[in-house]
Amino acid sequence: MIRLTDVTKDYPSNHGVRRILHDINLTINPGERIGILGRNGAGKSTLIRLISGAEPPTSGTIERNMSVSWPLAFSGGFQGALTGADNVRFICRIYGVEYHSRFKFVEEFSELGTYLHEPVSTYSSGMKARLAFAISMTVEFDCYLIDEVLAVGDQRFRDRCQVELFEKRRDKAMLIVSHSHRYLKGTCNRFLLFRDGTIEEHSEFEEVYFQYKQLIGEGFQSKAEMNRAMIKAA
Amino acid sequence: MPNNEPTANLGVRADERSWAIQRRVLGALVLRELLTRYGRNNIGFLWLIVEPMLFTLVITALWSSTRQIHGSSIPIVAFAVTGYSSLLMWRNIPGRCIGALRSNLSLLYHRQVTILDVYLARIFLEVIGATTSFAVLSIIFTMMVWMPAPEDILQVAFGWLLLAWFGAGLGLTVGGLSERFDLVGRLWPPLSYIMFPLSGVAFIADALPPHLREIVLWLPQLNALEILREGWFGSLMRAHYDLGYLLLCNLLLTFSGLSLVRQVGFDARTE
Numbered sequence: 001m002i003r004l005t006d007v008t009k010d011y012p013s014n015h016g017v018r019r020i021l022h023d024i025n026l027t028i029n030p031g032e033r034i035g036i037l038g039r040n041g042a043g044k045s046t047l048i049r050l051i052s053g054a055e056p057p058t059s060g061t062i063e064r065n066m067s068v069s070w071p072l073a074f075s076g077g078f079q080g081a082l083t084g085a086d087n088v089r090f091i092c093r094i095y096g097v098e099y100h101s102r103f104k105f106v107e108e109f110s111e112l113g114t115y116l117h118e119p120v121s122t123y124s125s126g127m128k129a130r131l132a133f134a135i136s137m138t139v140e141f142d143c144y145l146i147d148e149v150l151a152v153g154d155q156r157f158r159d160r161c162q163v164e165l166f167e168k169r170r171d172k173a174m175l176i177v178s179h180s181h182r183y184l185k186g187t188c189n190r191f192l193l194f195r196d197g198t199i200e201e202h203s204e205f206e207e208v209y210f211q212y213k214q215l216i217g218e219g220f221q222s223k224a225e226m227n228r229a230m231i232k233a234a
Numbered sequence: 235m236p237n238n239e240p241t242a243n244l245g246v247r248a249d250e251r252s253w254a255i256q257r258r259v260l261g262a263l264v265l266r267e268l269l270t271r272y273g274r275n276n277i278g279f280l281w282l283i284v285e286p287m288l289f290t291l292v293i294t295a296l297w298s299s300t301r302q303i304h305g306s307s308i309p310i311v312a313f314a315v316t317g318y319s320s321l322l323m324w325r326n327i328p329g330r331c332i333g334a335l336r337s338n339l340s341l342l343y344h345r346q347v348t349i350l351d352v353y354l355a356r357i358f359l360e361v362i363g364a365t366t367s368f369a370v371l372s373i374i375f376t377m378m379v380w381m382p383a384p385e386d387i388l389q390v391a392f393g394w395l396l397l398a399w400f401g402a403g404l405g406l407t408v409g410g411l412s413e414r415f416d417l418v419g420r421l422w423p424p425l426s427y428i429m430f431p432l433s434g435v436a437f438i439a440d441a442l443p444p445h446l447r448e449i450v451l452w453l454p455q456l457n458a459l460e461i462l463r464e465g466w467f468g469s470l471m472r473a474h475y476d477l478g479y480l481l482l483c484n485l486l487l488t489f490s491g492l493s494l495v496r497q498v499g500f501d502a503r504t505e
Contacts, residue, residue, distance in 0.1 A: 052343055053345045054342045056499065056500060070343035077344070081273060086266075094344055094347060096254075
């Protein structure tokens with residue numbers, strides 16, 4: 001279980017202190033899939049960072065009784081001068097897991113071939129994303145943080161990511177930040193809508209998506225109209 | 235497909251596994267740093283030792299050829315090795331600590347990596363590099379009889395250790411301050427150049443007029459160097475130092491460094 005109690009986060013800005021999150025209370029139970037929606041800058045990624053522990057909250061507490069992943073497929077931690085294999089080794093070292101089986105998995109999953117022994121700085125962004133996703137799957141966590149990354153690579157790679165994440169890790173808790181209804185609908189059983197630094201909890205996808213669309217100024221007249229648009233897009 | 239591992243409580247530092255996690259993380263960071271800085275090409279890791287060795291050798295050659303006066307009967311080679319090695323220690327550690335966090339910020343997403351670990355890994359590498367080059371050069375030059383063997387090797391080690399401690403404390407303090415004030419990162423290089431001639435690289439304290447000596451002995455690193463040199467050439471020189479003052483400085487720097495680094499954690503904004 002992960003429990004946030006009265007969590008507030010401020011950032012300094014050129015116009016004084018900016019409050020991004022305001023008294024957030026949230027409990028994440030094992031196996032729950034939580035979809036997160038909100039406009040840009042609403043605090044979605046900030047919440048992910050706080051839960052991951054990369055940053056402390058300004059006030060309030062975060063309790064974690066589950067292991068929490070780093071934001072999935074996050075490639076910012078790569079050192080450009082190191083090879084893909086070096087980066088796998090680094091992750092295995094700090095998490096204390098055995099390297100060879102992990103490397104084999106990354107090799108098969110990322111399909112990067114001999115590039116794994118070249119510096120990451122020579123990779124294209126798509127290759128980096130493949131490596132990042134594969135590395136994210138080498139350590140098992142109770143709760144995965146997924147911040148807008150599933151839209152990487154070609155369709156086949158995306159499908160394999162889906163299988164790896166949503167089928168093989170069906171029993172894990174997940175926090176999924178996405179603007180795309182494709183990932184949220186049918187995947188999540190709880191939804192959070194960010195509004196003015198606070199969160200609104202919803203359990204119905206249709207309801208939350210309808211409100212979200214209105215919030216970002218792309219509102220539909222009715223839910224029926226929204227559903228028709230979603231079917232058309234799919 | 236990797237196996238499931240009991241990964242709960244990863245990152246919790248207060249349980250009985252915390253020491254093991256700490257060691258693992260530091261080891262991984264040190265290796266990562268080594269690979270990033272020196273790569274795998276040509277002599278790789280050896281640069282860590284060769285770099286300071288080359289510096290010391292050049293200085294030694296320069297001084298030997300110019301017969302620079304340093305105010306004692308200590309051989310010039312011995313003088314350069316002790317002086318320049320110690321300079322590398324207290325100057326390079328803070329240099330490497332400036333901006334250390336900024337370039338490693340994204341590692342904080344891994345819960346078991348703390349901000350302090352990032353600094354400790356860099357400090358560790360600098361200490362190892364400077365120590366190895368100091369030891370290797372001393373052994374070579376002593377075997378070639380260019381410099382005498384140390385008279386009291388324990389005191390040499392003690393002085394060196396105090397110097398490393400001073401460098402670590404200074405590194406944490408300067409590094410922590412530089413995260414908060416960009417100015418500190420920019421001021422450190424000129425500041426270290428000002429301290430360079432005063433820190434005993436090219437003189438021993440006894441050679442200075444007493445009033446001047448009083449002033450330069452406010453520099454903790456000169457006190458440590460005097461301890462080290464007394465251990466090496468005790469019979470050839472009269473050392474001036476205040477061990478209590480040095481220890482106090484080291485303690486204060488360590489304390490301020492640790493608090494600053496902790497404070498950085500509250501301000502850190504992950505990319």
